[in-house]
Amino acid sequence: MESWGGKIAIIGAGCTRFGENFDQSYDDMxxxxxxDAVRDANIGLADIDGAWLSxxxxxxxxxxxxxxxxxxxxLALWDIPVTRVSNYCASAGDALRNACMALxxxxxxxxxALGVEKLRDRSPQGSxxxxxxxxGHPFYQKGFTAPGTFSVQAARHFHDNGTGREDLAExxxxxxxxxxxxxxxxxxxxMSAEQVLAAPMVADPLxxxxxxxxxxxxxxxxxxxxxxxxxHESAGPPVVIRGQGFSVSAGxxxxxxxxxxxxxGFRASRVAGETAYREAExxxxxxxIDLAEVHDCFSVSxxxxxxxxxxxxxGESGEWVRSGATRxxxxxxxxxxxxxxxxxxPVGATGLRMLxxxxxxxxxxxxxxxxxxARVGLAHNIGGPGAVAAVTILExx
Amino acid sequence: MHGITSVGTFVPRYRLANDLIGxxxxxxxxxxxxxxxxxxxxxxxxxxxxxxxxxxxxxxxxDAVYYASTSAPxxxxxxxxxxxxxxxxxxxxxxxxxxxxxxxxxxxxxxALDAVELGRRKDxxxxxxxxxxxxxxxxxxLALGDAAGALTVGADPIAAVDSxxxxxxxxxHLWRRDGDAYVDxxxxxxxxxxxxxxxxxxxxxxxxxxxxxxxxxxAKVVLDAPDPSSARAAAKALGLTADQLVDxxxxxxxxxxxAGVLLGLQGALEAVVPGDRIAIVSYGDGLDVVLLTAxxxxxxxxxxxxxSSQLGDRRELDSxxxxxxxxGIVGAGEQTEGVFSSTALLHRTQKQDVRLYGGxxxxxxxxxxxxxxxxxxxxxxxPFEELKLARSGDVFTxxxxxxxxxxxxxLVVSVVDLEGGGRIxxxxxxxxxxxxxxxxxxxxxYRRYHEGQxxxxxxxxxxxxxx
Numbered sequence: 077m078e079s080w081g082g083k084i085a086i087i088g089a090g091c092t093r094f095g096e097n098f099d100q101s102y103d104d105m106x107x108x109x110x111x112d113a114v115r116d117a118n119i120g121l122a123d124i125d126g127a128w129l130s131x132x133x134x135x136x137x138x139x140x141x142x143x144x145x146x147x148x149x150x151l152a153l154w155d156i157p158v159t160r161v162s163n164y165c166a167s168a169g170d171a172l173r174n175a176c177m178a179l180x181x182x183x184x185x186x187x188x189a190l191g192v193e194k195l196r197d198r199s200p201q202g203s204x205x206x207x208x209x210x211x212g213h214p215f216y217q218k219g220f221t222a223p224g225t226f227s228v229q230a231a232r233h234f235h236d237n238g239t240g241r242e243d244l245a246e247x248x249x250x251x252x253x254x255x256x257x258x259x260x261x262x263x264x265x266x267m268s269a270e271q272v273l274a275a276p277m278v279a280d281p282l283x284x285x286x287x288x289x290x291x292x293x294x295x296x297x298x299x300x301x302x303x304x305x306x307x308h309e310s311a312g313p314p315v316v317i318r319g320q321g322f323s324v325s326a327g328x329x330x331x332x333x334x335x336x337x338x339x340x341g342f343r344a345s346r347v348a349g350e351t352a353y354r355e356a357e358x359x360x361x362x363x364x365i366d367l368a369e370v371h372d373c374f375s376v377s378x379x380x381x382x383x384x385x386x387x388x389x390x391g392e393s394g395e396w397v398r399s400g401a402t403r404x405x406x407x408x409x410x411x412x413x414x415x416x417x418x419x420x421x422p423v424g425a426t427g428l429r430m431l432x433x434x435x436x437x438x439x440x441x442x443x444x445x446x447x448x449x450a451r452v453g454l455a456h457n458i459g460g461p462g463a464v465a466a467v468t469i470l471e472x473x
Numbered sequence: 474m475h476g477i478t479s480v481g482t483f484v485p486r487y488r489l490a491n492d493l494i495g496x497x498x499x500x501x502x503x504x505x506x507x508x509x510x511x512x513x514x515x516x517x518x519x520x521x522x523x524x525x526x527x528x529x530x531x532x533x534x535x536d537a538v539y540y541a542s543t544s545a546p547x548x549x550x551x552x553x554x555x556x557x558x559x560x561x562x563x564x565x566x567x568x569x570x571x572x573x574x575x576x577x578x579x580x581x582x583x584x585a586l587d588a589v590e591l592g593r594r595k596d597x598x599x600x601x602x603x604x605x606x607x608x609x610x611x612x613x614x615l616a617l618g619d620a621a622g623a624l625t626v627g628a629d630p631i632a633a634v635d636s637x638x639x640x641x642x643x644x645x646h647l648w649r650r651d652g653d654a655y656v657d658x659x660x661x662x663x664x665x666x667x668x669x670x671x672x673x674x675x676x677x678x679x680x681x682x683x684x685x686x687x688x689x690x691x692a693k694v695v696l697d698a699p700d701p702s703s704a705r706a707a708a709k710a711l712g713l714t715a716d717q718l719v720d721x722x723x724x725x726x727x728x729x730x731x732a733g734v735l736l737g738l739q740g741a742l743e744a745v746v747p748g749d750r751i752a753i754v755s756y757g758d759g760l761d762v763v764l765l766t767a768x769x770x771x772x773x774x775x776x777x778x779x780x781s782s783q784l785g786d787r788r789e790l791d792s793x794x795x796x797x798x799x800x801g802i803v804g805a806g807e808q809t810e811g812v813f814s815s816t817a818l819l820h821r822t823q824k825q826d827v828r829l830y831g832g833x834x835x836x837x838x839x840x841x842x843x844x845x846x847x848x849x850x851x852x853x854x855x856p857f858e859e860l861k862l863a864r865s866g867d868v869f870t871x872x873x874x875x876x877x878x879x880x881x882x883x884l885v886v887s888v889v890d891l892e893g894g895g896r897i898x899x900x901x902x903x904x905x906x907x908x909x910x911x912x913x914x915x916x917x918x919y920r921r922y923h924e925g926q927x928x929x930x931x932x933x934x935x936x937x938x939x940x
Binding site for chain 2: 201205209212213214215216217219220223224225228231235276279280329332334339
């Protein structure tokens with residue numbers, strides 16, 4: 077299999093404000109994020125010759141995002157192929173991957189990957205909780221909410237590694253502190269670990285502040301082959317995709333019913349990470365990666381990502397976060413954007429929001445969130461019960 | 474020689490103190506309590522638990538199943554075939570349901586005896602359970618409890634049946650009309666005199682006379698009665714001593730409907746020695762009197778769970794409101810009819826999900842539940858041998874859900890490693906969530922999950938072995 081690392085570039089990135097966007101429809105957000113990216117790339121809509129739309133849960137709203145039509149229609153982007161991609165919370169990582177494949181094949185020259193999710197036309201309990209109560213198998217896993225499918229990971233991580241609620245609270249507090257610096261984040265208030273620990277329980281040991289909020293938002297990137305990047309006078313320098321790993325390593329049921337699975341880590345993350353590192357020729361991520369946006373849908377997911385992505389051993393992960401290594405200014409800042417915990421998690425948009433944020437960082441335009449001298453960034457986007465993972469390595473030019 | 478070959482009983486874990494009931498109605502404090510089925514239990518699930526315990530120390534196979542209850546969860550739909558499936562009995566066993574009568578357990582026992590004595594059946598399982606809901610604030614609220622019992626009838630018994638005497642009597646004592654939520658009853662003193670005592674005094678005398686026995690010749694008497702006062706009056710009239718009477722635990726459990734005489738039968742069998750005689754007096758629209766003699770086999774038999782261990786294995790309901798929520802009297806009653814379910818899906822996976830079978834990969838030995846077609850461990854196409862999974866295990870990890878709707882929050886969901894292999898995800902019930910953790914030993918219990926698509930959706934849950 078030939079490596080495609082280093083052959084594709086992001087020339088434009090756009091993102092709406094993430095939050096309870098009661099004033100915006102699905103279409104509004106799709107248009108805003110796309111036009112933001114198009115202007116950043118300094119192209120016209122007509123330059124786009126193929127597009128991929130990532131929406132995970134069309135049923136949560138007015139059934140927007142069920143097909144590629146829901147990207148084409150609001151942008152009047154007629155007569156080109158538009159494909160809807162669905163891979164749970166890793167849908168955006170998958171949209172990006174498919175867009176890259178289309179460029180590499182030579183069939184397309186300038187493509188759009190857009191992620192949109194409109195969740196707050198319903199109450200959080202009316203959308204995501206109701207989904208797990210009312211749909212799915214009548215009995216298998218009946219009783220889990222989304223936080224619950226990660227609290228089982230936390231319980232086992234604590235049991236096997238000596239980690240605890242304090243380590244999770246540290247992650248959540250850090251990401252809320254970062255989010256306070258991000259003008260597009262849903263939550264913009266710093267938070268102490270004590271506040272996280274004292275917050276109401278959602279699924280023990282996760283409190284409400286260990287969980288990302290229910291959020292609307294959209295994010296988009298414009299991609300071209302690296303050799304074509306100079307043809308477009310984009311607003312900022314292009315950012316190179318040095319490698320991507322994408323792995324489906326479990327199903328909806330198998331992680332929970334597999335007698336061999338020990339919990340406390342995701343095989344999909346490990347496999348996708350190893351693939352991405354191989355493509356990007358990274359041998360020591362802790363040395364070579366300057367910052368990471370990881371999928372902290374729940375605080376425990378970031379704790380697991382530290383070891384799944386090869387930064388530390390599982391037993392060291394609690395100590396690593398407590399040392400401040402993953403804070404802005406630390407050894408490898410994680411989630412300088414505030415992560416999903418502060419930005420929120422409009423499901424299909426999240427993976428592309430990470431690329432938007434990393435593009436800013438690698439161009440040196442991330443404002444108060446800026447990691448000094450950032451050259452190499454990692455995006456980690458997982459889906460389902462940790463069953464799907466996309467790991468993307470970006471580098472500044 | 475035919476008779477009882479095994480007995481099993483099930484007392485639900487929850488108790489509602491009569492004090493709490495009294496407090497709610499600003500009535501005088503009353504001693505005692507009632508056994509309360511959890512919100513996910515009913516007169517079917519309790520019968521399953523009792524039947525499993527009976528079969529665990531009983532015959533290896535049965536060829537007929539009879540189910541008796543006045544409060545079966547379906548008006549139209551038989552319970553005995555469901556019971557046979559959950560207990561993983563041979564497909565196609567003969568079945569029969571007995572509804573309406575509080576004497577249903579002994580009615581079924583009588584017919585089981587007939588079938589066995591005629592040689593039409595070899596081993597018959599009889600299971601009875603009741604969950605009778607009293608009108609809130611009414612007299613019966615201090616009197617009714619929930620429980621289940623089961624027995625098997627066959628050859629080579631632990632207690633041989635010497636005689637089965639029966640008579641019917643059309644007397645309106647306790648009733649629940651079609652569509653009624655609550656049990657109603659006749660004037661207490663009138664019904665005691667003219668319904669209960671008349672039947673018991675006349676009936677027991679006739680039953681004893683038939684075989685030429687004296688009441689004093691019985692080591693143990695199971696004297697079914699709608700309430701403790703009636704039981705005392707009957708015992709006095711029959712000249713029974715305190716030693717002879719089997720404690721039916723009315724004070725702690727209440728009257729447990731059709732299950733009552735089976736709890737009593739287990740109590741008697743726990744106490745007797747070979748040669749002891751036992752009488753069962755079962756009341757309701759008439760009377761059944763069953764006279765038995767313990768055989769040599771009783772010395773080697775022990776119940777799967779003794780009555781005293783079940784009485785000790787209890788959790789107190791913390792409020793009358795919680796009880797009302799369990800019974801759907803207050804609260805949302807969990808509007809779960811909108812939950813996805815499918816009769817086609819459930820039928821397709823009956824062996825896997827009701828009988829609870831996994832698939833064992835012939836190539837690598839991995840036990841899969843749900844059953845797979847391609848092995849996730851060795852990637853072979855098997856073949857997969859169907860394997861009955863254990864009904865016990867240990868918690869590998871868990872979640873305590875505060876947002877998943879349940880009448881008993883938090884809802885604990887457990888990932889359970891089953892004894893002998895296989896892993897399963899189950900809701901956890903009858904537990905104290907705060908002390909429930911990784912490593913807790915659990916047993917599997919068959920419970921109601923929801924009412925998706927307008928029928929009762931049953932599946933397995935787990936609960937701590939003891940609390």
